[in-house]
């Protein structure tokens with residue numbers, strides 16, 4: 313995972329509530345066996361005209377300077393719906409490293425953290441201010457400092473955000489959390505042994521698939 | 523001795539799976555069952571390979587293909603190259619990592635959330651995960667079951683655990699006698715209409731009350747399945763005699779004395795009488811009517827006797843804009859009676875409503891009737907075993923005579939990753955769980971409803987009140 317420390321970037325706003333993961337990346341693009349290359353299909357239904365596949369000139373990510381957006385400011389319940397990790401992969405592949413919204417779908421939030429995409433929850437009124445900043449385009453970059461847990465508005469105003477210490481650490485260091493969990497391997501061994509003894513009736517899946 | 527603090531079903535399952543409680547309130551949580559399918563696993567296996575890791579517990583893992591596979595004859599393989607690659611990749615991965623796998627041509631193949639409970643792989647008191655948000659379905663067994671992303675799939679494959687923060691407890695109590703013509707699907711659509719698509723965010727929902735107790739396992743699965751549509755990662759129903767009878771009849775669940783011992787334990791799981799919930803809502807279904815969605819979010823639902831609502835009645839401007847966009851996408855005018863809306867496609871299937879009980883309900887309406895001219899109607903059983911059972915009951919003949927297509931098991935038109943898609947601008951009556959834009963195919967217009975209501979739409983060619991057909 314790529315580290316996330318500080319970011320200064322053009323922010324694009326997507327003032328829509330309940331942007332589900334089918335909108336972020338429709339299912340027909342999930343047939344890949346890779347994590348990369350999905351950026352071209354990010355927000356496909358909003359971004360392209362369905363008649364001829366041309367770009368919809370109205371959509372924010374098709375306009376300058378937001379084509380180069382690194383931050384997305386979105387509406388409530390962003391990323392609700394399916395568990396597809398293709399959603400954060402597509403955002404990252406496009407170049408977006410952080411999404412700011414009043415709330416997120418739970419699985420999307422987790423998936424983002426695990427890929428170096430920083431999801432930031434801020435109150436609706438604050439998101440509206442940030443959207444106004446984003447509308448100013450290239451002259452109005454947003455900065456994010458994860459170490460200090462602040463979003464810095466173009467005028468210099470700092471807005472504090474919450475993130476749990478564990479994920480903050482992983483993001484700052486670019487660490488893989490499987491490695492962290494494997495440090496608990498002896499505890500997992502002990503737990504498994506106890507469970508097997510207490511619940512010998514738990515069937516093995518090998519029987520169901522043989 | 524001090525009384526132990528009363529606990530919810532969720533609290534009990536959680537506590538019994540904590541491998542290690544960490545100082546920040548999170549825990550390393552043990553996972554009993556990991557279900558794997560072809561769409562969300564390739565990158566996870568690739569991750570294992572790159573890091574030189576193995577699958578820790580193949581015997582707690584089971585893999586099946588469901589999302590990509592065609593539902594027509596599959597003996598000659600899969601035509602679509604990308605779908606074929608994904609299926610072949612899973613087959614190579616399970617072989618390389620020693621994971622038990624149910625092949626495409628096996629009778630036990632089916633939608634991962636149908637086969638888990640059906641085979642006896644998903645049992646009460648377990649923690650169950652899958653790289654799929656509708657893993658919440660298995661919560662009907664009285665198990666803590668939730669969807670995870672691909673990184674977490676890799677994490678579970680490697681460690682058999684997840685690093686998690688406990689969810690909050692929410693109780694949805696449903697009481698009242700379920701009126702004729704209504705089913706579990708109508709209950710859950712009404713719940714989502716009531717609490718909204720974000721109503722359960724951060725919570726695990728436990729469904730309680732006499733109406734839920736009175737549902738069979740298929741109905742409970744339908745309700746738990748759509749918990750994610752209310753924003754909750756998991757739904758739960760306390761295990762009871764209905765659950766135990768269901769488990770006893772599964773091919774691979776515990777039997778005999780093992781089952782007795784298991785039941786003894788499972789009886790300790792239901793929430794304590796005094797247990798506290800962070801949030802509670804209750805619903806009386808005595809006056810419930812069959813429900814249909816009109817928009818592109820599962821919360822946009824009305825009774826079949828209702829009309830398409832008018833965005834101008836909303837005071838919140840963002841929501842008003844949102845509703846307008848939905849109506850535009852759906853091609854609907856405010857004020858239209860739901861029963862005046864014609865349908866082009868009917869899909870009976872998906873992990874929400876493809877169990878034998880659902881198929882029987884739809885067949886009851888289809889029997890002796892004909893699919894309306896110009897309507898394509900598909901019945902896609904949730905598993906090969908459901909299909910066999912339906913055929914043994916002669917239900918396939920009922921559907922075929924009525925002009926429905928009778929297909930092989932899979933996700934099919936629920937999300938259109940296989941050839942079963944709804945064409946742009948076409949209107950679909952679907953028993954699945956998501957009516958998002960483009961869910962059943964680019965530009966498809968999806969309305970969610972129950973299996974009986976879907977069959978009623980098929981034979982009348984429009985949304986119809988099933989109570990007038992039965």
Ligand code: SF4
Pocket residue numbers: 588589633634635654656872873874932933936937954955
């Ligand atoms: S049937 Fe639909 S919702 Fe269920 S697992 Fe398949 S694609 Fe997902």
